[in-house]
Amino acid sequence: MNRVIHLLNEQEDMYVTGYRNYRLALEEWAGEDIVLIDIDPFLPSEATTAINLLKEQNQVIVLTEDPFDLPVLKLLEAGMDSLILKTEKHQEEIAETLRSIREGHYVLPTAFIQPFKRQLTKMSDINMEVFAYQLQKNGIVLTTKEQIIAYFMMLGLRNKEIATLAEVGEGTAKVHISHIYRKLGTKHRKTVIKNFKDMLR
Numbered sequence: 001m002n003r004v005i006h007l008l009n010e011q012e013d014m015y016v017t018g019y020r021n022y023r024l025a026l027e028e029w030a031g032e033d034i035v036l037i038d039i040d041p042f043l044p045s046e047a048t049t050a051i052n053l054l055k056e057q058n059q060v061i062v063l064t065e066d067p068f069d070l071p072v073l074k075l076l077e078a079g080m081d082s083l084i085l086k087t088e089k090h091q092e093e094i095a096e097t098l099r100s101i102r103e104g105h106y107v108l109p110t111a112f113i114q115p116f117k118r119q120l121t122k123m124s125d126i127n128m129e130v131f132a133y134q135l136q137k138n139g140i141v142l143t144t145k146e147q148i149i150a151y152f153m154m155l156g157l158r159n160k161e162i163a164t165l166a167e168v169g170e171g172t173a174k175v176h177i178s179h180i181y182r183k184l185g186t187k188h189r190k191t192v193i194k195n196f197k198d199m200l201r
Contacts, residue, residue, distance in 0.1 A: 036063055037061070061083075062083045065086060073155070081101065105158055131147065131150075146179055149162055149168075149180065
């Protein structure tokens with residue numbers, strides 16, 4: 001983690017304002033532009049609790065050596081914005097990745113997409129049925145493909161990742177997303193995601 005902090009502080013447009021041990025009071029982290037959480041020392045329940053509390057005031061980015069054993073869906077539901085690998089191979093890319101996130105993009109490691117897709121496929125059958133039922137119950141009429149894409153939007157994935165998981169081109173995913181915006185009467189992604197999450201509560 002010290003190497004990551006040093007790399008970020010070398011950037012002209014970034015500065016790490018503080019470093020906290022994850023067991024310190026979470027209130028001490030509040031109010032920063034972006035909060036990076038090194039997830040590796042966390043127990044799963046601690047990780048989701050920390051992300052959930054921090055999400056109210058911050059953009060939360062998770063750092064990890066190995067994402068494959070993480071409960072990524074639970075982290076996404078807790079409010080994780082993006083996931084970045086902190087391995088030595090990827091450390092030089094962290095600053096550029098953070099710039100992309102600052103511009104509104106979401107990030108998951110490319111190598112993680114296929115295993116994540118398999119995990120989502122196993123879980124999504126039941127979740128999609130519940131999601132589709134709630135859409136119908138709330139009078140939101142979406143096509144089957146739009147429901148799938150809306151579900152992935154609700155999880156906080158970016159267009160490229162949604163396209164991969166929904167097995168469509170990125171351009172096609174954008175068209176479906178624009179239809180979803182139109183049907184919900186908004187052009188704001190955060191509003192759409194909030195509406196979907198509120199619907200499932």
